[in-house]
Amino acid sequence: MCVRVLLVEDDERIRQALSLALSDEGFTVDEASSGEEGVRRSAEEPFDVVLVDLTLPGIGGLEVVRTLRTRGDLPIIVVTARTDPGDVIAGLESGADDYVTKPLLANVLAARVRALLRRRGPNREAVRIGELEIRPQEGLVHRAGERVHLTRTEFRLLLELAGAGGRIVTREQLLRKVWGYDYFGDTRLLDVHMRRLRRKVEADPDDPSLLLTVRGAGYRIGS
Amino acid sequence: MRLTLRCRVTLLSGLGLLLVTGVLAFTTWTLVSGSLLAQREAGATREAEAHARLAGGSPTSSGLAELLAGPDSSILVVGPAGVVTAGRAVEPSTLPPRLLHHPPGSARITVDGLPVLAVARPLAGGVYVELSALRQLDGTLAVLRAALVAGTAGSALLGAALVSQAAKRALKPLAELGFAAGRIADGDLHARLPRQDDPDLAVLAARINSAAEALERRALRDARFVSDVSHELRSPLTTMVNSAAVLRRRCHRLPGAAGTALELLTSEVDRFARMVADLLEISRADQVDDPPCRVALDALVRNVVATRTPVALDLEPAVVLGDRRRLDRVLTNLLDNAERHAGGAVLVSVRPRGSSVRLAVEDAGPGVPEPLREEIFERFTRGRNGDDPGSGLGLALVREHVRRLGGRVWVEDRSPCGSRFVVELVLRSSDG
Numbered sequence: 001m002c003v004r005v006l007l008v009e010d011d012e013r014i015r016q017a018l019s020l021a022l023s024d025e026g027f028t029v030d031e032a033s034s035g036e037e038g039v040r041r042s043a044e045e046p047f048d049v050v051l052v053d054l055t056l057p058g059i060g061g062l063e064v065v066r067t068l069r070t071r072g073d074l075p076i077i078v079v080t081a082r083t084d085p086g087d088v089i090a091g092l093e094s095g096a097d098d099y100v101t102k103p104l105l106a107n108v109l110a111a112r113v114r115a116l117l118r119r120r121g122p123n124r125e126a127v128r129i130g131e132l133e134i135r136p137q138e139g140l141v142h143r144a145g146e147r148v149h150l151t152r153t154e155f156r157l158l159l160e161l162a163g164a165g166g167r168i169v170t171r172e173q174l175l176r177k178v179w180g181y182d183y184f185g186d187t188r189l190l191d192v193h194m195r196r197l198r199r200k201v202e203a204d205p206d207d208p209s210l211l212l213t214v215r216g217a218g219y220r221i222g223s
Numbered sequence: 224m225r226l227t228l229r230c231r232v233t234l235l236s237g238l239g240l241l242l243v244t245g246v247l248a249f250t251t252w253t254l255v256s257g258s259l260l261a262q263r264e265a266g267a268t269r270e271a272e273a274h275a276r277l278a279g280g281s282p283t284s285s286g287l288a289e290l291l292a293g294p295d296s297s298i299l300v301v302g303p304a305g306v307v308t309a310g311r312a313v314e315p316s317t318l319p320p321r322l323l324h325h326p327p328g329s330a331r332i333t334v335d336g337l338p339v340l341a342v343a344r345p346l347a348g349g350v351y352v353e354l355s356a357l358r359q360l361d362g363t364l365a366v367l368r369a370a371l372v373a374g375t376a377g378s379a380l381l382g383a384a385l386v387s388q389a390a391k392r393a394l395k396p397l398a399e400l401g402f403a404a405g406r407i408a409d410g411d412l413h414a415r416l417p418r419q420d421d422p423d424l425a426v427l428a429a430r431i432n433s434a435a436e437a438l439e440r441r442a443l444r445d446a447r448f449v450s451d452v453s454h455e456l457r458s459p460l461t462t463m464v465n466s467a468a469v470l471r472r473r474c475h476r477l478p479g480a481a482g483t484a485l486e487l488l489t490s491e492v493d494r495f496a497r498m499v500a501d502l503l504e505i506s507r508a509d510q511v512d513d514p515p516c517r518v519a520l521d522a523l524v525r526n527v528v529a530t531r532t533p534v535a536l537d538l539e540p541a542v543v544l545g546d547r548r549r550l551d552r553v554l555t556n557l558l559d560n561a562e563r564h565a566g567g568a569v570l571v572s573v574r575p576r577g578s579s580v581r582l583a584v585e586d587a588g589p590g591v592p593e594p595l596r597e598e599i600f601e602r603f604t605r606g607r608n609g610d611d612p613g614s615g616l617g618l619a620l621v622r623e624h625v626r627r628l629g630g631r632v633w634v635e636d637r638s639p640c641g642s643r644f645v646v647e648l649v650l651r652s653s654d655g
Contacts, residue, residue: 011458017465024472081457103460103496106468172526216517216542 003117004028004046008038008064009053009079014102018051021106027113035059039067047074049113054080054091062094069095073151075116079104092192097153098179099189115180116153127162129210129221132201134162143201153178154197161211161221170218194219229390237383244378248371256364264329264340267355271342274298275351284309295337295356302349311335313354326350331357396424404431410626412439453503460496467492498614504552505602505620515544517651520580521573523547527554528571532562537572541580542651549624553632554582556617557644561586563613565641579630580650587641591634599634621646 005027009015012033019029030047032038035056042050050068054061065076078091078099091099098112127134131144136159141148150158156178161169171190175181179189194213198205212222226234274290278300287298287309297310301323306315313334315323322328322343329342338357343350399417406414415435416428467489477485521538528534543550554571561568565588572583591599598604600622603615621644625632630648637643 011462013462014458014465017462017469020469021465024469081454102457103464103499106465170522216519 002026002028003048003113004030005113006030006032006038006042006045006047006050008032008035008050008056008061010034010056011053014053018106018109022110025106025110027110035061035064038064042068042074043071048117049075049077051077051079051109052096054078054082054087062090065091065094065096069151073149073155075113075152077109077112077116089188089192092189093196095151095196097151111180115178118180129162129223131203132210134158141201148200150197150200153193154200157193157197158201158211161219164220166221166223168214168217168220172218174218229387229394232390233383233387236386237379240382241375241379244375248375252368252371255367259360259364260331263357263360264342267340267342267353268329270355271344271351271353274353275344275346278346278351283307293356295339295358297334297354299352299354300346300349301352302346311354315352318352322352323350396421400424400428400431407431407435407438412442449502449505453499456499460492460499463492464496494614498616501614501616501620505616505623515546517542518545518547518550520550520582520648523550524554524571524573524582527551527558531558532567534558534568535570537570537574539574539653541573541575541653543580543628543648544651545628545648549628553621553624553628553646554584556621557584557646559613560617560621560644561588564588569641575650575653576647578650579647580653582646582648583643585637585641585643587637590636590640590642596634600632 003026005022007015007018007022007029009018009031010033015031015033019031022029030041030045032041035058038050038052039059052061052064052068056064059067061078061080065078068074068076075098076096078088078096079102080087080091080099081102088099097116100109100112126136133142135141139152139155141150141155141158157174160174160177174190194211195205198208198211202208202210208222210222212220214220277290278287278298284307287300287307290298291310295311297308297313299313299315299318300307301315311334317332317334318341319330319332322330322341326343326345329340332339332341334354338361339354340357341352341354343352345351396417396419400419403414403416412435415432419425419428470485471489474482474485474489520541520543524536524538528536558568558571561584565586567586568584569587570583570585572581572585574581574583595604600618602619604618622632625646625648628648630646632644632646634642634644
């Protein structure tokens with residue numbers, strides 16, 4: 001399978017270098033030099049993943065991510081030169097699935113993309129947790145009979161927790177299984193996604209009853 | 224060793240008080256005891272005079288016995304016919320000769336260990352001597368003496384204690400100044416001296432505060448400069464490392480000098496990128512952390528090591544409070560360092576020790592010579608082998624992170640060979 005990547009980056013040299021290196025990794029890379037172009041092209045053509053630089057002229061990277069997210073669950077990786085916690089969290093809150101900081105290496109980026117695109121795991125029976133019904137085969141989640149729209153990343157996060165059947169899943173295990181990170185001390189990625197997931201599946205996201213935090217250990221699904 | 228100001232003030236005031244009250248007590252003692260003795264003596268003299276008259280010319284022992292005042296008293300009449308005594312036996316030779324040969328007179332003497340007052344009166348052809356016990360008076364004087372000594376010592380101690388308290392209060396602003404100055408010296412650039420009411424101290428505090436502000440501004444400016452430079456380098460570096468990756472794949476197509484040059488170029492680009500990443504990290508190292516959380520150190524070590532070349536582990540449960548990312552970087556950098564300079568770590572251990580926990584990374588490399596053990600934690604100190612691919616910031620970052628975690632790091636010898644890098648942190652609990 002050939003993976004099509006849309007690279008939204010205003011710096012021409014970086015665009016070229018990343019395109020070349022990602023092509024070496026076996027991806028087909030399309031380039032967009034502005035946020036507007038990125039939004040337009042992703043609507044016209046089917047891409048597997050979008051890489052968005054956060055500091056774009058015109059409509060900024062965050063805006064691009066938000067727009068793409070309203071359209072569907074297309075995997076998005078944010079590329080940023082800033083590593084301030086605020087920027088990273090803002091990018092993830094807007095709906096990005098993952099982030100990388102410059103100077104990024106194409107092989108690292110490629111590993112992240114592959115992790116995001118990995119198949120949804122073995123076929124499993126539908127799982128019911130309280131009002132929640134997860135159908136892994138169709139990739140559907142219903143709450144009290146109503147469909148809940150999750151991104152692929154959110155879906156896999158939920159599935160990993162549901163699959164553990166109430167046992168604790170550590171942060172490291174989740175990062176490894178969902179994002180393909182070897183081990184990464186930074187768990188903000190997970191925190192933000194868990195917050196987003198709770199907003200979608202919990203009756204009261206501030207007082208979760210399904211996705212429970214186990215202090216100092218990780219998370220588990222509530223029965 | 225020189226005593227502290229407070230000690231000296233306390234000691235001096237205590238001594239001064241002791242001197243003054245001592246003189247007062249001594250004077251009181253002299254006056255009171257003198258007057259009591261004089262009274263007693265006058266009474267005894269009057270009594271002896273009366274008794275001497277009653278005894279008459281040639282007294283008998285039984286006659287004298289009737290005149291005795293109490294069991295401890297004695298009367299002696301030394302006449303030409305000899306000595307007649309009554310009451311407690313007293314040898315005339317023990318009496319002062321002055322009394323016997325030149326009456327009248329009186330003297331305080333001790334007979335058989337008891338204080339007595341001896342009064343001598345002339346008698347026709349002899350001397351009448353009456354000894355009366357001073358035990359009661361001595362008892363009174365002993366109580367007085369004890370009271371005066373206790374009073375003197377007590378007032379000196381009380382005075383010293385009061386002065387010590389007053390000095391403590393007076394010196395408290397100085398102690399606060401010292402504490403804040405110490406925090407600034409320890410690198411807490413936000414620390415300021417508390418505002419002082421005392422005009423003398425206010426000037427001092429203001430000066431130190433303005434110096435601290437200048438220092439903080441300068442440190443911030445330096446940090447921002449490093450951060451800005453590193454940020455600006457990120458974009459060209461992204462282009463460079465990715466172009467280098469593309470070139471490296473095709474390296475074999477460029478034989479000879481061009482190929483070698485290309486290899487040099489690409490590996491230096493990678494090193495450059497690492498250096499910038501470390502520089503950025505070190506310029507961020509002083510930034511405020513997320514709130515510290517409980518981290519199981521043994522689990523963290525297992526997670527970090529799981530992604531690397533396998534290494535022997537000796538882990539005991541230990542929970543510390545801190546920033547997970549910092550702990551992760553500390554261990555990663557120590558393992559990188561062992562790989563780069565000592566052929567890899569041979570053992571990673573976590574062991575609680577009293578109120579702290581030690582994380583140690585051991586290697587079987589050449590070891591770190593004594594004079595370099597402090598230096599290697601400085602920025603841009605590299606190993607002696609010329610082809611060191613590190614950024615020269617790895618151990619400096621370790622120290623910076625460990626400092627922010629409230630611990631310390633050092634390197635020591637490992638037997639039989641190699642070195643052991645030890646990170647000591649405060650232990651929260653060891654129950655896993």
